[in-house]
Amino acid sequence: MEKILVVDDDRSTRHLIQLQLGSAGFSVETAEDGPSTLERLDREPFDLVLLDVWMPGMDGLEVMARLREKPSPPKVVVMTADDAPETLLRALRERACRYVTKPIEPKELTALIREVLDAGPERPIEVISAKPDWVELVVPCDRQAAARIQAVLGQLEADLPEDVRVSVGQAFRELLNNAIEWGGDLDPNQTVRISCLRAKRMLLYRISDPGGGFSFEGLSHAAVSNPPNSPMEHAAVREEMGLRPGGFGLVLTRAMVDELLYNEAHNEVVFVKYLD
Numbered sequence: 001m002e003k004i005l006v007v008d009d010d011r012s013t014r015h016l017i018q019l020q021l022g023s024a025g026f027s028v029e030t031a032e033d034g035p036s037t038l039e040r041l042d043r044e045p046f047d048l049v050l051l052d053v054w055m056p057g058m059d060g061l062e063v064m065a066r067l068r069e070k071p072s073p074p075k076v077v078v079m080t081a082d083d084a085p086e087t088l089l090r091a092l093r094e095r096a097c098r099y100v101t102k103p104i105e106p107k108e109l110t111a112l113i114r115e116v117l118d119a120g121p122e123r124p125i126e127v128i129s130a131k132p133d134w135v136e137l138v139v140p141c142d143r144q145a146a147a148r149i150q151a152v153l154g155q156l157e158a159d160l161p162e163d164v165r166v167s168v169g170q171a172f173r174e175l176l177n178n179a180i181e182w183g184g185d186l187d188p189n190q191t192v193r194i195s196c197l198r199a200k201r202m203l204l205y206r207i208s209d210p211g212g213g214f215s216f217e218g219l220s221h222a223a224v225s226n227p228p229n230s231p232m233e234h235a236a237v238r239e240e241m242g243l244r245p246g247g248f249g250l251v252l253t254r255a256m257v258d259e260l261l262y263n264e265a266h267n268e269v270v271f272v273k274y275l276d
Helices: 011-023 034-043 060-067 085-093 106-118 143-156 162-183 233-241 249-256
Strands: 003-007 027-031 048-052 075-080 098-101 126-131 134-140 191-198 202-208 259-262 268-274
Touching: 003 011, 003 034, 011 027, 011 048, 011 106, 027 034, 034 048, 034 060, 048 060, 048 106, 060 075, 060 085, 075 106, 085 098, 085 126, 085 143, 098 106, 098 143, 126 191, 134 143, 143 162, 143 191, 162 191, 162 202, 162 249, 162 268
Parallel strands: 003 027, 003 048, 048 075, 075 098
Antiparallel strands: 126 134, 134 191, 191 202, 202 268, 259 268
16 A cells, blocks of 8 residues: 655645545555654655645755655655746756645545556656746656656646647647657657747747657658648558558647747757747
């Protein structure tokens, strides 16, 4: 049975979460502040710490920094009512597995905790820049890390109109997955570099992968290569190659963003979404 330590200075919150996770089959204990959390973790191991950010004395982000010094730190899921980009990025820098905004829906929290525990060891994401208007990350080439980054960047754009958030999120997901799958060969020892710049009138994303690049002439299995009078020609190519149905990613991405640019080798891509 996995052991979880719930840390929050609010007694009622600790109690409610303990009941919810306990009923889901976890072994759950609680702590009320940073020092008691570190003391508890020195005495016994836990699989995961569900950690509030803002606590008196030592806040949750400082606790996470101290945990990184341990040889085998537990996984950490951060919870807070503060959804400011600076807080989210600091939590990511301190290697939080996930970020949960209060108030927390019990069933969603239970599902998230189970997902994190079932995921196995997570490779760290390196935070190069944590400014809300300039985020730069180095991410391992695995789908688990990609999902974490998509969630983080989606939270950073939460103040944008829904249609902008949806189109940017879908474009980013498609291009990131292409980078880690085709550029990085799903090798977690390889990394992609991601930059997200936010100006007053535009969003700019840049993704650089470790691969040798590609040419559009070699993408006969993708809809982007279809002639105008044969929009499904790539489907037959995919069937011959034994690939699953699909291949519309780049076509859809072009439709969702305002500009899509590749470098000469096609192992770096930039897309722009204008906000006015």
